[in-house]
Amino acid sequence: MSGALIEIKDLNKKYALSSSFFSSQKRIIHAVKDIDLQIFKGETLGMVGESGCGKSTLARLITRLEEPSSGRINFKGEDVFLYDKQELKSYRRNVQIIFQDTYSSLNPRKSALNTIKEPLLIHRLNGKKEREEKALEIMAKVGLKKEQANRYSHEFSGGQRQRIGIARALVLNPELIIADEPVSSLDVSIQAQILNLLKDLKKDYNLTYLFISHDLNVIRYVSDRIAVMYLGKIVELAQNNDIYNRPLHPYTRMLLAAVPSCDPRKKKEIINIKGEARAENKEGCPFQNRCSYRVEICEKVEPNLEKYDEHSFCACHMAGSI
Amino acid sequence: MSLLLEIKDLKTAFDTAQGRINAVDGVSLKVNAGETMGIVGESGCGKTMLALSLMRLVPANGKVVNGEIFFSGKDLLKLSEEEMRAMRGSEISMVFQEPMTSLNPVFRVGEQIAEAIRLHQHLPAKQAMELSVEYLREVGIPDPQKRAMDYPHNFSGGMRQRVMIAMAMSCHPRLMLADEPTTALDVTIQAQILDLISGLKEKNNMAVVLITHDLGVIAQAAEKVAVMYAGKIVESSSVEKIFENPLHPYTQGLLESVPARCLKYLERGEYLKTIPGSVPGLYDFVQGCRFHDRCSYAMEDCARREPKLSEIEPGHFVSCWKTENGAFGKRALQTRCG
Incomplete structure (x- = not known):
């Protein structure tokens, strides 16, 4: 690890929803809240949280598919939101995304080869013949056969479609790949194939991953560091082993307790898992209504993400004492 | 434990333009009263079709072409449509994966639960409604009196699944088919729903057929397991034996x-x-x-x-x-x- 590839500073994203047709009052959804985060070159940063916690919004902000309400994202020291059209294009060459839904993220009218070639065409890289060669080379790399090059996406299985998605992201030689739930829609035997492939590619192409998932088992397998998100905020950020062996935040504990263990003799106690992720607290800690360690201060003061030790950060008043 | 459900050599086939497909291909299975049978397999292995065959709800282009399904001694496949309808919901009920699409968006949830009670237990509307509030309370929905008057879109995914379970429980069935009941939910909500199902199961001595692709869920919730692959059961045993x-x-x-x-x-x-x-x-x-x-x-x-x-x-x-x-x-x- 050397130097931050991506540096996120005080990032906020709010969406306004009109609460009903007749009222002019707007409801504000704070999808991403005061996020400070660094992604270092060569690491896999796992991002975990329940649905609606802002994981995907953050991914879209990093790729500049969304504009933030406030805050900065620096890529190698340059503010990505100040990029002009040309700079943005070259930024996007370096930051690619793999999507969850393999049906809707591939164009049904394009063959596998054309799908993988398209980014090269858009970025006007190489000649026609070289593009074809490059695409075929990447296809082989992700485990697709040459004979499959001219098939359309509906002729592939879910796992193979995800391979196409990975190849398309890889063909531009990006530095950072944002994988947004890349294995969530796949069967477990296929999931393992894709996870191994991503691991290989990281080594071969010297990639950095931001790996987003709701599945703590998958996150544990792939990540170096893990960020836990809750209602738009990062509540804990630590090394992989620390998260699992020494969870600091009560929410991390709850998540870990909720994962069903694959050992039928170890039935889990689930007494402390209650409530749902809903922003119903006006002030104080957003997690207080589900937390079993709540004290007085939690109802008044919202905790910030603070340094706990060298590698760990936690947003909890009780961090370390529970 | 007494035998509640016995499936013998069940085959469910679909006639399509490309020929006949055997979605369920010779499945035999026994479930005892009060027991949780987990059925695990990857997508397309026939888990859901097995459940729908049990309920006799196979889509129109498919049919059960062979086999017998004995539910406490009666062959479900030989019942008239009338008798089968009386069976569904009261003796055997089903919880689906997608709680949004399986609730009717234009009726209040209390009414939807009361409907099942009215139909199967022949109670007057008012009493049925009171019972439905009672069931909402039992599945852990806060303020059930008020929530019974809400529509499905007012509920979160986990709450909707609780409503579905309340509905499935409302006539005290002896068998509940739960088809991926927690797949669309977050892990913390999943843990709560699994706990709810197992609590209700204990209380009512109900058998559960739990269909899922998640081995963790199977390990935590099932007593027996059948592993399905391409329409067939390839291995079945107690949950401990399957995992160890x-x-x-x-x-x-x-x-x-x-x-x-x-x-x-x-x-x-x-x-x-x-x-x-x-x-x-x-x-x-x-x-x-x-x-x-x-x-x-x-x-x-x-x-x-x-x-x-x-x-x-x-x-x-x-x-x-x-x-x-x-x-x-x-x-x-x-x-x-x-």
Whole structure:
């Protein structure tokens, strides 16, 4: 690890929803809240949280598919939101995304080869013949056969479609790949194939991953560091082993307790898992209504993400004492 | 424990333009009263069609072409449509994966639960409504009196699934079919729903057929397990035996693909074990053992003859030529990460 590839500073994203047709009052959804985060070159940063916690919004902000309400994202020291059209294009060459839904993220009218070639065409890289060669080379790399090059996406299985998605992201030689739930829609035997492939590619192409998932088992397998998100905020950020062996935040504990263990003799106690992720607290800690360690201060003061030790950060008043 | 449900050689087929598909292909299964039977398999292996065949709700282009389904002694397939309708919801009920699409968006949830009570228990509307509030309370919905008057879109995913369970429980069925009841939910909500189902099961001595692709859910919630592959049961036993001594190569492969089980190895930077290839499509007819082209132990015979589900040790059924011939011995085929 050397130097931050991506540096996120005080990032906020709010969406306004009109609460009903007749009222002019707007409801504000704070999808991403005061996020400070660094992604270092060569690491896999796992991002975990329940649905609606802002994981995907953050991914879209990093790729500049969304504009933030406030805050900065620096890529190698340059503010990505100040990029002009040309700079943005070259930024996007370096930051690619793999999507969850393999049906809707591939164009049904394009063959596998054309799908993988398209980014090269858009970025006007190489000649026609070289593009074809490059695409075929990447296809082989992700485990697709040459004979499959001219098939359309509906002729592939879910796992193979995800391979196409990975190849398309890889063909531009990006530095950072944002994988947004890349294995969530796949069967477990296929999931393992894709996870191994991503691991290989990281080594071969010297990639950095931001790996987003709701599945703590998958996150544990792939990540170096893990960020836990809750209602738009990062509540804990630590090394992989620390998260699992020494969870600091009560929410991390709850998540870990909720994962069903694959050992039928170890039935889990689930007494402390209650409530749902809903922003119903006006002030104080957003997690207080589900937390079993709540004290007085939690109802008044919202905790910030603070340094706990060298590698760990936690947003909890009780961090370390529970 | 008494036998509640017995399925014998069930086949459900679909006639399509490309020919006949056997979605469920000769499944036999026994479920005792008050027991949780987990059915696990990857997508397209026929889990859901098995459940729909049990409810006699197979989509119009398909039908049950063979077999018998005995539910406390009666063959469900021989009942008239009228008798079957009386059975659904009162004796056997079903919880679906998608709680949004299985609730009617234009009726209040209280009314939807009350409808089932009115129809099956012939109670007046007011009393049915009171009972439905009671069930909402039982499944852990706060302020049930008020929430009963809300519409499905006012509920979160987890709450909707609770409503579905309240509805399924409302007539005290003896069997609940739960088809991926927690797949669309977050882990913390999943834990709550599984806990709710097992609590209700204990209280009412109800049997549960739990269909899922998630081995963790199976390990936590099921007592017996049947592993399905391409329309067939390839292994069935108690949950402990399946996880500690899996005998079918497919079951072993499934277990080894789960990252949580193999941490010891993964921490050393080793790779996850995988099953090569993917589940055969419904139109791809595989001769011999359905799994042979993905199986690392396949022999010549496997491609030619299809193995039958046979009892390898008491209560442990496996359909595999290798295990049957004793080639593995009883425990020789250990998974790496047991």
